Every structure is written in structure tokens, then in C-alpha cells.
Amino acid sequence: MSEPNPCLDCGICCTHFRISFYWAEADDAEGGFVPAGMTEKLNHHMRCMKGSNDVPRRCAALAGTPGSAVLCTIYEHRPTPCREFPVYFEDGSPNPKCDELRATIGLGPLRPLFPLPEAA
Numbered sequence: 001m002s003e004p005n006p007c008l009d010c011g012i013c014c015t016h017f018r019i020s021f022y023w024a025e026a027d028d029a030e031g032g033f034v035p036a037g038m039t040e041k042l043n044h045h046m047r048c049m050k051g052s053n054d055v056p057r058r059c060a061a062l063a064g065t066p067g068s069a070v071l072c073t074i075y076e077h078r079p080t081p082c083r084e085f086p087v088y089f090e091d092g093s094p095n096p097k098c099d100e101l102r103a104t105i106g107l108g109p110l111r112p113l114f115p116l117p118e119a120a
């Protein structure tokens with residue numbers, strides 16, 4: 001049986017980081033995939049998700065209430081930094097940054113996906 005996705009009641013990383021990426025990831029460039037209307041220009045080379053460079057910070061693609069129930073409305077088209085931020089590492093251990101962020105909204109730490117090897 002698989003564990004439920006811990007991101008679905010969290011979402012705090014989507015309100016914490018500026019989500020910036022190479023401009024051509026947006027879909028007004030050939031081969032781009034992130035909805036351009038949800039992005040804004042940072043400089044000649046980079047864009048970010050709307051809302052993620054504001055105070056308070058919150059990505060415009062995030063729906064719901066962080067710490068309760070959330071959804072990325074462009075999940076299949078999310079930019080690279082979102083794809084590359086791991087909840088779990090390859091050995092099944094949780095990302096400590098997730099636990100740090102989750103604690104700020106009262107969520108408990110993540111459990112390892114499977115028992116970690118004992119230290120020798």
C-alpha cells in the first residue's frame with residue numbers, strides 16, 4: 001500500500017521560494033510548457049511564477065489552503081524548480097527542508113518511505 005502524498009495537505013514550499021526558471025520554459029517560447037500567463041519576467045534570461053516574487057509570497061498556480069488541502073493547478077506543466085525539489089531522497093529519507101517548512105505551519109515531520117539501513 002502506498003503512502004498518501006504528503007504535499008496534498010502541505011503546499012508550504014509554494015509560498016516560500018521564488019520560483020524562477022529559464023524564460024523559455026514558458027509556453028510562449030517554442031517547446032515551452034509552463035503557462036506564460038502565470039509567469040512574469042525577471043530579467044532577459046529568467047522568469048518566475050506570478051506571486052512567487054511578492055510579499056506575502058504565494059505562487060499563483062497554488063489552489064487551496066497550505067497546511068490543510070492544496071493543489072498545483074498546473075501540475076503537469078509546472079516549471080523545473082518544482083520538479084526538482086524532492087520530498088524524499090533516493091534512499092527514502094525525507095527532505096529536511098520539507099520538515100523545516102512544514103513545522104512553520106504546524107505539520108509534523110515526514111516519515112521515511114521505508115526503513116533506512118542501520119548505521120554500521
Ligand code: SF4
Nearest residue numbers: 007010011012013098
Ligand atoms: S514542503 Fe515538501 S511536503 Fe510540503 S508541499 Fe513542498 S515538497 Fe511537499
Ligand code: SF4
Nearest residue numbers: 014059061062072082
Ligand atoms: S507551479 Fe505548482 S508546484 Fe510550483 S510553486 Fe506553483 S503551485 Fe507549487
